[in-house]
Amino acid sequence: MIKTAVMVFSGLVAYMPLMAPANAERDYIEVVGSSTVYPFATAVAEKFGKGSKFKTPKIESTGSGGGMKLFCNGIGSQYPDVTNASRRIKENEYKMCLENGVTDIIEVLIGYDGIAFANSRKSQQYVLSRKDIYLALAKDVPNPDGSESFVPNPYQTWKDVNAVLPATKIEVLGPPPTSGTRDAFVELALEGGCKSFGWIKAMKKVDKPAYKARCHTIREDGAFIEAGENDNLIVNKLHANPSAFGVFGFSFLDQNSDKVQGSKVEGFAPTFESIASGDYSISRPLYFYVKKAHVGVVPGIVEYLREFTADSTWGDEGYLADKGMIPLDDAKRKAIRKSVRKLQRLQL
């Protein structure tokens, strides 16, 4: 009896890898990419799967860069059909796509996401400028004596940064460098504040790498704490520590508005309206990219595009707005929907 059992098992072992033929046709859409777009894309995928004859698309949260890498690897059912991104595709990524035969890509801009600089409801709402954020968080800051040179960040409290702010210790919880939220925060808030110094802005033309290094490097002396990718954790920590600030996406602010409040940046608090109108300065576009070669091969891609670009999805009163995505204006939505219907290919 044991002998037959051994034989059956060894047969099974030999057979198992063969059960999944290498190029089996996939009958569901495979989506990878940004963790920021993930909550929105999953909502669309679920609705699409339940409301149509197609299977529910599978969505992996790999980060914008990781998604592009998988997406650009080639054409065929083992490669994903769609990648989400919380920034536009970069030139070198586009080149990588071309090299691997992914020539026809459809680009869809879906909306905006605001990045909140928030603290607990238990303390007061701060009114900040991007310059304040830069001075509080950069590794090296312009010498306070006014000479055009850098010194290691000497500021310990918000009052040191700007005399009108309270004398609370600078303590900011934010995402790690692998996160798209971090990239966007650094680019929009820190660099935005950095540029407000005329002589640093002049540096950009002369020595771009040095300019970037100065404007994009966050201090490492403990004032900025990397709190991991989990935004819920940051919200809970802010709730427990009213003097700390946190950096996270607008949807988390929206869902936890009883616990945390967004600081006003350049005069505007992060609200639905201020991000949509562009008044709130720390916001970024959200995209997804589709492989045209897979349209018609993997079932449901055209219908998925249609579901995503329907006004009941991405419009002002669509369900993505309920999830915290900031919709585009009517004219833009119309134009993008038109080009998506025609499956127009992206040209960089």
Add this chain to the structure above:
Amino acid sequence: MSNSHSPSTIEIVNRNLAVRYARERRFRRLGLAAVLSGFAALIFLMVTIVGDGWRAFQQGYIELEINFDAEALEIDDPADDDQWQYADYTSLIRSALRERFPALQTRKEKKLLYSLVSPGADYQLANMLVENREWLGQVQRVRLPVDDDIDVLLKGYVDETLPEDERRISNAQIELVKGLKSSGEIALGFNHIFFTAGDSREPEQAGIRGALIGSFLTLVVTLSLSFPIAVAAAIYLEEFAPRNRITDIIEVNINNLAAVPSIVFGLLGLAVFLNLFGMPRSVPLVGGIVLTLMTLPTIIISSRAALKAVPPSIREAALGLGASKMQVIFHHVLPLALPGMLTGAIIGMAQALGETAPLLMIGMVAFIVDIPAGFTDPATVLPVQIFLWSDSPERGFVERTSAAIMVLLFFLIAMNAVAVLLRRRFERRW
């Protein structure tokens, strides 16, 4: 040599006795403190998880009188299943709500009213009608899940003393819910969706069924590969292999592999199974193979220990009676060692059940709604589901995360209990 001033041995002993006893007491107390602090941490963990999670087994439901009007649903051909499945059930729910509250007329009021019911309730309604086709044309009282914001309110997580703009629920909504609650039309009930549905972006529609089946399929692959391979390897190494440098190296490597971080196996799986063999991403088959690699060393080591524990007298007796080496092993040693091997296998499976890191690399950390039906359907596993929910912005997922942890812990405890039982029952002492 011994004068009155030099102490005798017993005096030296007696003098030190108090210090020695004190030392022993200190050590005992330290040990007890270590055990107690560990126990306190466990209790704290359990209390927070159960405290957070038990309410997820409840869900708010609203009772509505739905008029399944064939015309409104546009079902004119009852034989066409698509007509039943894809009819407009949302407007049925909305008109039922409007009829219940005819006073609410403005656009804003209506929006408020519609926000009571879960956005996914139309699929539940569709399934109800498909199962009870005779309802077509009738008015039926049905229970539908409420929206997650309302659910959170019903469970008392909303601080109503806060100013209205600082919470997600408006005063008007609270009034509406209070009215319905006092008339019994909104009530908490058992959350069966949690056990019967796959993942969802709406907390009230999300369940662990998909993840449980994914875990099950993955473990089936892992067990059916790792147990026979590990037992064969252990028997060979213990009974047949010559003792030389090569087997020493193999042994050291097996022990080393047992301590390798699990993410490394994920990377290996990505490179070999996905990139080289071109197997699909996110499927239990690949997940199971990767977890096999991870659990093999554990099972090999425990299987060898079980084989070693069989006394040589049994082997010698069998050999003395003329049994061949194969017969000795398969008729006598293996059956006696099997309980120990099974214990090792179960512990290895429990380890595999709780693993997420290697699955990340092969794409099993993904949003998957459809319940997997086979080894090559995309699937996720229970710990991954916990990870994904813990990262979701909606408040309703907080308690569901803890509830999923409770389910996972239940399975882990059950598996370990089976291992203990097996050992108790079949273990032989010589």
